[in-house]
Amino acid sequence: MSVEVLKSTSRGSGALLEGPHWDPVTQTLLYVEIYSGKVHRYTPATDSVETVDVGEFVGAVVPTKSGKTIIAGRRHYAFLDWKTGALNRIAEIDADKPDNRFNDGKCDPMGRFWAGTMGPEDKPAQVRPKQGSLFCLHSDRTVTKHVENIDIANGMAWSPDRKTMYYIDSLAFGVDAFDYNKTTGALSNRRQVIAIPHEEEGFPDGMTIDEEGMLWVACFSKSRVNRYNPVTGDKLQMLTFPATNITSCCFGGPNYDILFVTSSSFQLTSDQPLAGSIFAVKDLGVKGLPSNTYHD
Ligand code: BGC
Ligand code: CA
Numbered sequence: 001m002s003v004e005v006l007k008s009t010s011r012g013s014g015a016l017l018e019g020p021h022w023d024p025v026t027q028t029l030l031y032v033e034i035y036s037g038k039v040h041r042y043t044p045a046t047d048s049v050e051t052v053d054v055g056e057f058v059g060a061v062v063p064t065k066s067g068k069t070i071i072a073g074r075r076h077y078a079f080l081d082w083k084t085g086a087l088n089r090i091a092e093i094d095a096d097k098p099d100n101r102f103n104d105g106k107c108d109p110m111g112r113f114w115a116g117t118m119g120p121e122d123k124p125a126q127v128r129p130k131q132g133s134l135f136c137l138h139s140d141r142t143v144t145k146h147v148e149n150i151d152i153a154n155g156m157a158w159s160p161d162r163k164t165m166y167y168i169d170s171l172a173f174g175v176d177a178f179d180y181n182k183t184t185g186a187l188s189n190r191r192q193v194i195a196i197p198h199e200e201e202g203f204p205d206g207m208t209i210d211e212e213g214m215l216w217v218a219c220f221s222k223s224r225v226n227r228y229n230p231v232t233g234d235k236l237q238m239l240t241f242p243a244t245n246i247t248s249c250c251f252g253g254p255n256y257d258i259l260f261v262t263s264s265s266f267q268l269t270s271d272q273p274l275a276g277s278i279f280a281v282k283d284l285g286v287k288g289l290p291s292n293t294y295h296d
Helices: none
Strands: 002-006 017-023 028-033 038-043 048-053 060-063 069-072 076-080 087-092 101-107 113-118 121-123 132-137 143-150 153-158 164-169 174-180 187-195 203-209 215-220 224-228 235-240 246-252 258-263 278-282
Touching: 017 060, 017 101, 017 203, 017 246, 017 258, 028 060, 060 101, 069 113, 101 153, 113 143, 113 153, 132 153, 143 187, 153 215, 164 203, 174 203, 215 258, 224 246
Parallel strands: 153 203, 203 246
Antiparallel strands: 002 278, 017 028, 028 038, 038 048, 060 069, 069 076, 076 087, 101 113, 113 132, 132 143, 153 164, 164 174, 174 187, 203 215, 215 224, 215 246, 224 235, 246 258, 258 278
């Protein structure tokens, strides 16, 4: 196994990199920089990054089936024009909570775009409590709300058999599972399947799933990504990185065998030159599942 720092992704201080998504069509890695309102696209073949400024907080970005780009912006879903940064808003959320913002978001295997919100935070993870909800944007552009009273809405993943959705509220210190109805998107039977003790592991943040159905969870404040078995709850493996605030991960590359890992340099209290970069982990011996797009 090897860990490479993708130097061209480095954003220096104050960068909260999040939401990595591998796009197999363009062979690029999409990700966001939440508080600076940037959407980035990294091309491994040329080791270069393209950036667009969307002018507001941005929680997540994904490609659409028809070749567009859609974001979970501050409090809305919007199509993004890569050339100008212009947003075409299609749905508003959390109208009653103007201080909220979207955090993590991802598409399910049927092409719905899920994204969760959180209240303002004074410092990383010190958030106004229970302000967040989990939303789902359907193909017809309607939005449904599925979970409320969330502290920090974070990682999502769907099991290879498409029967279970995994979900992280960072301050619940674990991974929850729902029975997931792929036809309607309905969630039921919430239960915790993995406990992630704060003292040892920090704050569970973004996550992804591999072809064996195991979960890779970024642990914010503890420099690591852990691999877990969601059936037994066991921790199977730990990868460590030269930055404390690891925010999310996804599999990518032509064979989905590289784990891309995002990090944050937002409000750091120690000197960490590599924080705010993306790391590429190779030769893990396991692959991810193909990325899901929004079906527009
Ligand atoms: C959020 C940060 C938060 C962190 C804590 C991230 O997903 O974007 O704002 O501080 O989670 O776990
Ligand atoms: Ca996150």
